[in-house]
Amino acid sequence: xxxxxxxxxxxxxxLLAVLLSVVPLVGSVTGRDQLQAFARxxxxxxxxxxxxxxxxxxxxxxxxxxxxxxxxxxxxxMLPWYYKLSAVWGGHEGSLLLWVLMLVGWILAxxxxxxxxxxVMVSQVLAVIGMVTVxxxxxxxxxxxxxxxxxxxxxxxxxxxxxxLQDFGLIIHPPMLYMGxxxxxxxxxxxxAALINGKLDAAWARWSRPWTTVAWSFLTLxxxxxxxxxYYELGWGGWWFWDPVENASLLPWLSGTALMHSLAVTEKRxxxxxxxxxLAIVTFALSLLGTFLVRSGVLTSVHAFASDPDRGTxxxxxxxxxxxxxxxxxxxRAPVVHVRSRYxxxxxxxxxxxxxxxxxxxxLLVLVGTLYPLVLDYLxxxxxxxxxxxxxxxxxxxxxxxxxxxxAGIFSRWKKTDGGWLGRxxxxxxxxxxxxxxxxxxxxxxxKPWAFAGIFAAVWVSVATFWDIWDKSGSRKGRLHGLRxxxxxxYGMVLGHLGMAIVMAGATVASNYGIERDVRMSPGDTASVxxxxxxxxEIGNRRGKNFTAEYGRFEVSxxxxxxxxxxxxxxxxxxxxxNTMTEAGIDAGLFRDVFVAIGERVSDDAWAIRMQYKPLVxxxxxxxxxxxxxxxxxxxxxxxxxxxxxxxxxxSTAGQSGDNSRPDPAGAVS
Amino acid sequence: xHPIRKKRLTIVLFLLAGVSVAxxxxxYALRQNINLFYDPSQIAEGEAPVDVRIRAxxxxxxxxxxxxxxxxxVEFKVTDFTSSVLMxxxxxxxxxxxxxxxxxxxxxxxxxxxxxxxxxxxxHDENYMSPEVNEALEKAAGKRAAMSGAESESAVSY
Numbered sequence: 069x070x071x072x073x074x075x076x077x078x079x080x081x082x083l084l085a086v087l088l089s090v091v092p093l094v095g096s097v098t099g100r101d102q103l104q105a106f107a108r109x110x111x112x113x114x115x116x117x118x119x120x121x122x123x124x125x126x127x128x129x130x131x132x133x134x135x136x137x138x139x140x141x142x143x144x145x146m147l148p149w150y151y152k153l154s155a156v157w158g159g160h161e162g163s164l165l166l167w168v169l170m171l172v173g174w175i176l177a178x179x180x181x182x183x184x185x186x187x188v189m190v191s192q193v194l195a196v197i198g199m200v201t202v203x204x205x206x207x208x209x210x211x212x213x214x215x216x217x218x219x220x221x222x223x224x225x226x227x228x229x230x231x232x233l234q235d236f237g238l239i240i241h242p243p244m245l246y247m248g249x250x251x252x253x254x255x256x257x258x259x260x261a262a263l264i265n266g267k268l269d270a271a272w273a274r275w276s277r278p279w280t281t282v283a284w285s286f287l288t289l290x291x292x293x294x295x296x297x298x299y300y301e302l303g304w305g306g307w308w309f310w311d312p313v314e315n316a317s318l319l320p321w322l323s324g325t326a327l328m329h330s331l332a333v334t335e336k337r338x339x340x341x342x343x344x345x346x347l348a349i350v351t352f353a354l355s356l357l358g359t360f361l362v363r364s365g366v367l368t369s370v371h372a373f374a375s376d377p378d379r380g381t382x383x384x385x386x387x388x389x390x391x392x393x394x395x396x397x398x399x400x401r402a403p404v405v406h407v408r409s410r411y412x413x414x415x416x417x418x419x420x421x422x423x424x425x426x427x428x429x430x431x432l433l434v435l436v437g438t439l440y441p442l443v444l445d446y447l448x449x450x451x452x453x454x455x456x457x458x459x460x461x462x463x464x465x466x467x468x469x470x471x472x473x474x475x476a477g478i479f480s481r482w483k484k485t486d487g488g489w490l491g492r493x494x495x496x497x498x499x500x501x502x503x504x505x506x507x508x509x510x511x512x513x514x515x516k517p518w519a520f521a522g523i524f525a526a527v528w529v530s531v532a533t534f535w536d537i538w539d540k541s542g543s544r545k546g547r548l549h550g551l552r553x554x555x556x557x558x559y560g561m562v563l564g565h566l567g568m569a570i571v572m573a574g575a576t577v578a579s580n581y582g583i584e585r586d587v588r589m590s591p592g593d594t595a596s597v598x599x600x601x602x603x604x605x606e607i608g609n610r611r612g613k614n615f616t617a618e619y620g621r622f623e624v625s626x627x628x629x630x631x632x633x634x635x636x637x638x639x640x641x642x643x644x645x646x647n648t649m650t651e652a653g654i655d656a657g658l659f660r661d662v663f664v665a666i667g668e669r670v671s672d673d674a675w676a677i678r679m680q681y682k683p684l685v686x687x688x689x690x691x692x693x694x695x696x697x698x699x700x701x702x703x704x705x706x707x708x709x710x711x712x713x714x715x716x717x718x719x720s721t722a723g724q725s726g727d728n729s730r731p732d733p734a735g736a737v738s
Numbered sequence: 739x740h741p742i743r744k745k746r747l748t749i750v751l752f753l754l755a756g757v758s759v760a761x762x763x764x765x766y767a768l769r770q771n772i773n774l775f776y777d778p779s780q781i782a783e784g785e786a787p788v789d790v791r792i793r794a795x796x797x798x799x800x801x802x803x804x805x806x807x808x809x810x811x812v813e814f815k816v817t818d819f820t821s822s823v824l825m826x827x828x829x830x831x832x833x834x835x836x837x838x839x840x841x842x843x844x845x846x847x848x849x850x851x852x853x854x855x856x857x858x859x860x861x862h863d864e865n866y867m868s869p870e871v872n873e874a875l876e877k878a879a880g881k882r883a884a885m886s887g888a889e890s891e892s893a894v895s896y
Contacts, residue, residue: 304830410741413748421749425756432757436764451775451873453793455844458771462763586829588810639833648833667830676810676830 071136071215074124078215081117081172082205084110088175088198092191104191111179111194114201115172122169125214126156135222138162138214144228144644146614154239155229160363160379161214163242167359168204170243170250175201178254178279185275192261193254200253203386211379228644231615237297241290245317248287249355252320254279255327256352259345260394263401268345273335276348278703280331281560284324285699291317292692300652305584305663305680307688308575310459315438316358319431323351326427329420337417337482342402343424349394354431356387361438414485419477426470433462460579464518471525471572474565475501475532497535501528512581512683522576529569533562560702567694574687583681586667590674598681599627600662605634607675615640617651620675622664624655635664661685773844777874779881781847782821788847794823795842795871803837816841816853818878827855834860840871 088110095103125138129152134140142159143152157163175197182190208214232238258276262268294317299307308314327347334344360383411417437454445451479485479493505524509515540558543550587595594603605621617638625631635653642649652665660683667676775793776786786792799822802815810829814837815822825843835841835858845855 410745421752425752429756429759433764436768440768453773453775454768454771455773458767461767461771465763586810588808650833665830668833668835670805670810670812671807678830 070124071128071133071217074121075213075215077117077121077124078205078209081114081121082202082209084114084117085198085201085205088114089195089202093195096188096191096195101187104187107191107194108179110198111172111175114198115176118169118172122156122165125162125165126153129153129156132226134224134226135217135219136214137216137218140218140223140226142226142229144226144614146644147229147234148613150239151229151234154233157242158229158233158238161208161212164204164208164212164363165214166243167246167250168201168208170246171197171201171204171253174250174254188265189261189275192264193257196257196260197253200390203389207379207382207386211382225644228614228642231640231642231645231647231649232301235297235301237293237301241293241297244286244293245290248283248290249320249358251279251283251286252324252352252355255283255348256394259348260397263345263397266401268341270335270338273331273344274708277328277331277335278708280324280328280348281699281703284321284328285696287317287321287324288692288696288699291321292689292696296689299685300654304650304665304678305652305682307578307685310437310456312438312442313362315434316361319434319438320351320354320358322427322431322434323347323354326424326431327351329423333417333420337411339411339417340421345402346398347424349398353387353391353394356383356390360384360387410483412484414480414487414490416477416480416482416485419473419480422473423470423477426466426473430463430466433466434459464522467572468521468525471529471569474568475525475528478532478536478565497528497531501531504531512577516580519576519580522572522580526569526573526576529565529572533565533569537562555705555707557702557705557707560698560700560705563698563701564695565698567691567696567698570687570691570694572691574684574691577684578682578688581683582685585679587677587679588670588674589677595677595679597662597679598660600632600681601625601629602662602664602679604677612640614644615642615649617641618666620653620664620666622653624662624664633662635662637664637666639666656686658686659684777877778816778818778821778823779874779878781823781851781853786847788849791844791846793842793844794825794853795840796822796874797840797871798835798837800837816843818874820878820882823851823853825853825855827858831858832860842871
């Protein structure tokens, strides 16, 4: 009974989504206020029905309703309740429903938090996201209905959730990632609405900025969680594999990062408008591409649940429609925008432009590396794979260049920066960074040019950031007053940049100075990894709720012979799917991880053991947290609220904001 | 030149420079890091290059896995049921590595037709079959069918 209600809720949601994508748009074009007034109620209704459908699916999982095919395929009565809850998005159909739920969640958020935006803008933005929702609801209902029944042969028990996904990291990884993917649809909708209106002004940039930043922050968290999960759950200690699915999430992140920076320029200086709009479109298109790659089954990975050509075709069509229609609109409307603004060679505008060039180059690189094998395969020109070396070789120089530019860009000023002044300004921070980087390298022992470059870039970004805080916080009323005077969005930027530096440091050190050893060990044996001695103390068996495990006890001692930790890596046999899973034992620390995992049994009393010493590996995720926190801090800045009030007072002027040619005066002042 | 034009030119040049650097790096890196897939039949027929990093895969032949008693070195044969290739690997094999299961390995062929793997992949789902392995098996099966067809035809002509 309930599943049918869920089905009906989805169909009603589809009808509301169709109305939402038509009625307010017609109202905004014909100027009929009563039609535009439908936008908010329709959004709320849409959210209610999708949430209802989602709730019903969750209910089916919690009550072990195996008459629902999706539940039967992805759950089991032995599964603990929290994994039943997360199993809702453990397969294709449910994760798509989660996607849609997030999408309508964003619609609701826009409807609620846009009280102060001009009605025309709100109607159009909501209508555009409504169109996206129509596409995905159709996709769900036609190709991936989560409420399909197994009647009349209801299985006695479910096929269980893939053991890989029975983990805390997986509970939160997809929701975060989807929040990011889907969140870029808001930036996209703002861009499309601006194109329809022909009003690409600073006000538009200011409105879309917080939405873009939030989406980006969620995406950052989602990617970091995925990497963390891969590290301890399936990667044998790797944290990034340049797997096409990982790349699919990195693509919108890279272009989204470019978008955030170019939006800043558009808001503050009124330039780069066409470029910003294009980036917003591209970023959302890349989010869709990611969904297509992951969900269509063209890729083979842990993320590809089932291959179904219909799904792939449908998603590809959705992607094509989105790209073609928005680029057509862009082609017709973008040239309307004229820019008359000047900026000098070392101005902040130029630095941000270079940032965009590097980020777009990186996006293209990852795109080529990801799609090239797929296209060749499709054209029947052979099967090949492009592995880590390609990406490491090409991505690292871009990352380092971005870091070097960032450090210099922090000191630059809008409009005009004197080259000589900038050079003198950079001299000391450069020298300090050079010394610190050299000291760090000396601490890790061997000199490697790439490691030095990476560490130098990371240190350089941090030093420049702190130097800038020091410069800015100078005040006659004392340093503390000066620090307090800085805005939250400034501190958000600081956190974001420091996070970037931390990630760079972590990535550089972990990949250049990490040690990995596979050894054959019997209980009682000792082997060394880095400065640590690892003793294989014993092996035993234990039973979990839905698995049996063979576990090892390993004692890790430091160079003084002091035992620092005891690790219990496991090899689990999940009972239902008969899958074997490796659970690593990790002694985590801020400066290093010691990682032990049990491989296969090679003889009666010997096992293959993988041991790793991973310096600074935690910094990867710590830095990502910093970045995301920076994003959230930035959008809590007062100025978004204050300016919004101004536009409420005078909606017509805020909506039109002059002739598009002048930068927003308030933006230029701040 | 007009300052605005000059600015635009700078922007375009920057973009061009960025894109060409990216393209240059990409083609350079691609040329070095593409790993082509070869099935056991192709390797047996000598189509695969020696001492170039390639991928190879098929089913692990029953009863072919032999371990070195002292180290983590292991040898096994990978077959498409027409030809097979001997693989050598030192390290930890994936959880789902087993005789009769599909694997894909990265590595190089040495001069003696032995494949020295530096990475062995078996998928996490036991029902999963890598598309490459699947295709290789189908191809080999097709070839065998064609050959047996040819034999029976020649039998008829007698």
